[in-house]
Amino acid sequence: MERRIIHIDMDAFYAQVEQRDEPKYRGKPVIVGGRSENRGVVATASYEARKFGVHSAMPMRTAYKLCPDGVYVRPRFDVYKEVSAKVMDIFLKYSEVIEPLSLDEAYLDITHLVSKDRTARSIALEIQHEIYEAVHLTSSSGISYNKYLAKIASGMNKPKGTTVIHHGNVQEVLFSLKIGDFPGVGRVTEEKMKSLGIMTGKDLYEWSEADLIFEFKKRGTSLYKKARGIGTSELSVERIRKSIGKETTFNYDINEDDIILKVLEELCGKVSMNLDRRQLAGRVVTVKLKTLNFEAHSRQMMAPNPLFESDEIFHYAYDLYHKVKSPEEPIRLIGVTLSHLEERTYRNLTIYDFL
Numbered sequence: 001m002e003r004r005i006i007h008i009d010m011d012a013f014y015a016q017v018e019q020r021d022e023p024k025y026r027g028k029p030v031i032v033g034g035r036s037e038n039r040g041v042v043a044t045a046s047y048e049a050r051k052f053g054v055h056s057a058m059p060m061r062t063a064y065k066l067c068p069d070g071v072y073v074r075p076r077f078d079v080y081k082e083v084s085a086k087v088m089d090i091f092l093k094y095s096e097v098i099e100p101l102s103l104d105e106a107y108l109d110i111t112h113l114v115s116k117d118r119t120a121r122s123i124a125l126e127i128q129h130e131i132y133e134a135v136h137l138t139s140s141s142g143i144s145y146n147k148y149l150a151k152i153a154s155g156m157n158k159p160k161g162t163t164v165i166h167h168g169n170v171q172e173v174l175f176s177l178k179i180g181d182f183p184g185v186g187r188v189t190e191e192k193m194k195s196l197g198i199m200t201g202k203d204l205y206e207w208s209e210a211d212l213i214f215e216f217k218k219r220g221t222s223l224y225k226k227a228r229g230i231g232t233s234e235l236s237v238e239r240i241r242k243s244i245g246k247e248t249t250f251n252y253d254i255n256e257d258d259i260i261l262k263v264l265e266e267l268c269g270k271v272s273m274n275l276d277r278r279q280l281a282g283r284v285v286t287v288k289l290k291t292l293n294f295e296a297h298s299r300q301m302m303a304p305n306p307l308f309e310s311d312e313i314f315h316y317a318y319d320l321y322h323k324v325k326s327p328e329e330p331i332r333l334i335g336v337t338l339s340h341l342e343e344r345t346y347r348n349l350t351i352y353d354f355l
Helices: 014-020 058-067 078-092 121-137 147-154 170-176 187-195 201-205 210-215 219-226 255-276 309-324
Strands: 005-009 029-034 042-045 072-073 098-102 107-110 139-144 162-164 245-255 280-291 296-307 333-341
Touching: 005 121, 005 147, 014 029, 014 042, 014 078, 029 058, 029 107, 042 072, 072 309, 078 121, 078 309, 107 147, 121 139, 121 162, 139 147, 147 162, 147 170, 147 245, 147 280, 170 201, 187 210, 210 219, 219 309, 245 255, 255 280, 255 309, 255 333, 280 309, 296 309, 309 333
Parallel strands: 029 072, 139 162
Antiparallel strands: 005 107, 005 139, 029 042, 098 107, 245 333, 280 296, 280 333
C-alpha cells in the first residue's frame, strides 16, 4: 500500500504558548527571541507580528525596526519542551513510526490506520483536535504520499489548516508555488533561480534535469524531482536506547568501600560521557554487584529530574551502593546504569543565539 505521511506543525509554537499562558498577550504581535534589540535572533513570531514582516531567524534589531510596539519575550525552553513532550505522546497513540524535526513539528506514518472508512485527512483532524484538547494550542497538518509533499501541504493553510496533496492535484499545487516556497530552496538558490527566469514551480518543471545539473551541480537532480513531487516516504526513526550503563569486574574479591566507591565514581563518569555523546538524560539509577559466590544484587532509585552529570549520577549511586552492599561480603563486580532515558536537547535549538 502506498504510504500515507502526515506532517504536523504547531502554529507559531513558542509565541502561541506565551499567548496561551499570558492572556494580555493575546491578539498582540508577540516576538519570542533575544534579550535586546541589538542581540540575538527571533525564534518565533505570532501571526499578528508576521503582518509586520517579522519572521523566525530574523535579527532582533530588524524585528524592532519593523514592529517597535511588539511584545518581546525571552524564550522559556523548559515550558516549550514540556508542551512538546505532551504533543509527542499524542503522536505515539497513532503511530510508532515518527520522525521529530524539532520541538514543534514531526512526520507520522499513518499508513496502517488508513482504510475505506477512515481517511488520512480524518486521522489528521483527530490528532489536531486531540492536541488542542490536551495543550490548548492549534496546529496545522499536511497529508501526502511522501514527506516532501506533506511538509508543503502543512504550510499551505496556516494556521489551523489541514491540507491533502494527492496524485490528482500534485502538479497543480506545485505549479502554483513560488520558487522560494519549495522546501530546501534557500535565499541564495532562490535569487539564482529568479535570475534564470524560474519564478514558480511551473517554470522549474519546464527545465530538463541536465540543464538543472549544469546550473546547480548536485542539487540539480533534487530540484528536478521537487518540481515533479518525487520524494522519499521513509521516515528517519530515531530509537532512544532504553539504558546506558558501565560495569567492571575486579581481579580479586574486594571489600574495601573506599576502593569500590572510587571505581563506582569512575563508572558514573563514563556513563555521563556516553550520555553526552548521545545528548540523553535519564531518571532511574541502578547499582548492581556480584558477590564472590556470583550472586547478583541490585537496587535502583528514580530521580525527580533527568540526570546526565557525573556527580549527580554518583550522588544516587553512592546511596544505592550502601543499600545493596553487605559489609561482610566481598564483591567481584560493580556496575551502574541510567535508564528511563529521554532526549536532552532538540536539534533546532542549537541554531539560534538567544544571548
